[in-house]
Amino acid sequence: MATLALNAVNKYFRQQHAVKDVSFEVKEGELISLLGPSGCGKTTTLRMIAGFVEVSSGTVELAGRDVTYDPPYRRNTGMVFQNYALFPHMSVSQNIAFGLRMRKAPKAEIPGRVQRALNLIQMAGYEQRLPRELSGGQQQRVALARALAIEPAVLLLDEPLSNLDAKLREDMRLEIRQIQQQVGITSIFVTHDQEEALTLSDRIIVMNEGAIMESGDPLEIYSRPASAFAATFIGHTNLVEGTVQAHEGRHWVVKSASGLVLRCAQRDGLAAGDRAMVLWRQERMRLQVHESPPEPDANSVAAEVVLVTFLGPTIEYICRASGHELRVRRPNEGSLPRLQPGHSVRLVVDPADCILIKY
Ligand SMILES: Nc1ncnc2c1ncn2[C@@H]1O[C@H](COP(=O)(O)OP(=O)(O)O)[C@@H](O)[C@H]1O
Ligand SMILES: [Mg+2]
Numbered sequence: 001m002a003t004l005a006l007n008a009v010n011k012y013f014r015q016q017h018a019v020k021d022v023s024f025e026v027k028e029g030e031l032i033s034l035l036g037p038s039g040c041g042k043t044t045t046l047r048m049i050a051g052f053v054e055v056s057s058g059t060v061e062l063a064g065r066d067v068t069y070d071p072p073y074r075r076n077t078g079m080v081f082q083n084y085a086l087f088p089h090m091s092v093s094q095n096i097a098f099g100l101r102m103r104k105a106p107k108a109e110i111p112g113r114v115q116r117a118l119n120l121i122q123m124a125g126y127e128q129r130l131p132r133e134l135s136g137g138q139q140q141r142v143a144l145a146r147a148l149a150i151e152p153a154v155l156l157l158d159e160p161l162s163n164l165d166a167k168l169r170e171d172m173r174l175e176i177r178q179i180q181q182q183v184g185i186t187s188i189f190v191t192h193d194q195e196e197a198l199t200l201s202d203r204i205i206v207m208n209e210g211a212i213m214e215s216g217d218p219l220e221i222y223s224r225p226a227s228a229f230a231a232t233f234i235g236h237t238n239l240v241e242g243t244v245q246a247h248e249g250r251h252w253v254v255k256s257a258s259g260l261v262l263r264c265a266q267r268d269g270l271a272a273g274d275r276a277m278v279l280w281r282q283e284r285m286r287l288q289v290h291e292s293p294p295e296p297d298a299n300s301v302a303a304e305v306v307l308v309t310f311l312g313p314t315i316e317y318i319c320r321a322s323g324h325e326l327r328v329r330r331p332n333e334g335s336l337p338r339l340q341p342g343h344s345v346r347l348v349v350d351p352a353d354c355i356l357i358k359y
Contacts, residue, residue, distance in 0.1 A: 009058030078147030
């Protein structure tokens with residue numbers, strides 16, 4: 001049974017259609033991410049689940065019960081916010097106990113539940129500290145403990161890591177994932193950060209302009225995106241628009257207006273003459289400097305290096321080929337000579353790595 005289900009949920013703020021016909025289910029123990037750019041309706045969706053924002057139409061079901069018109073305190077959701085939202089004048093213990101008292105947990109149980117929550121976030125010993133005496137990461141862990149202490153049916157996290165610096169953000173996302181799996185709590189994680197969504201989630205729901213574009217597990221969304229939006233929002237992608245020419249064996253041949261020809265893995269629902277986009281990941285393309293033996297099945301195009309950017313573990317090359325700017329990311333492992341703008345190279349990509357999207 002799904003722990004949470006949204007059915008055709010819409011939200012209008014006056015004329016603005018902020019959330020459009022959103023439906024999805026979350027299974028027990030699953031962590032799903034709502035991923036999309038700022039303003040696409042993620043927070044509004046989360047707040048409709050928590051009951052802070054009323055739906056314009058549609059229904060919300062929690063643990064098999066229709067809660068669409070229930071007030072927040074009757075929904076049994078726990079929420080963690082970007083800005084932590086701890087009570088500044090309360091100690092760590094008091095902050096965690098607060099939610100339990102509001103929900104009328106038996107008084108005798110409260111100290112034990114506070115302690116268990118503190119152990120979970122590995123902050124036993126910090127009971128008496130005030131929020132201002134903690135680092136940002138510690139404050140966010142206390143906020144997480146406060147949300148978990150009430151043992152909600154669903155944990156809702158709204159960009160909880162966005163106020164932390166890059167290194168801490170990486171550590172914290174692993175910690176959140178570990179705690180989530182340890183407790184086995186059904187969770188929705190809202191983020192605009194694709195890397196966060198890819199590392200944390202069982203499943204990602206990609207949103208744009210209030211609507212769901214697609215959903216899938218991280219590997220699927222990354223490797224075989226079904227929409228140009230997801231392909232370009234997640235990861236680093238090359239995109240060439242063209243016309244489907246014909247199919248050759250197992251491949252479609254697509255030609256761009258400026259004459260770049262690419263072979264792509266066979267895909268259903270296409271016909272010669274269709275307009276299509278060909279997309280492929282930057283790290284899937286190879287870059288050859290010297291004449292190499294031809295790879296008969298691969299796409300291979302002559303190109304000129306325009307810009308080389310050193311990114312630490314990888315190097316990005318921007319190249320021009322038949323009027324298109326193509327980007328290649330290669331590991332920084334010393335197998336390529338130092339290339340300069342103006343160098344001639346060959347770019348090679350397998351048809352199996354080229355995703356065709358009709359438009
Ligand atoms: N209380 C509100 N009143 C009016 N408009 C709102 C309100 N909350 C959000 N919006 C609008 O709804 C859209 C979606 O916002 P939001 O859900 O916060 O997006 P996200 O969390 O993805 O950045 C935005 O255009 C925002 O300006
Ligand atoms: Mg938001």
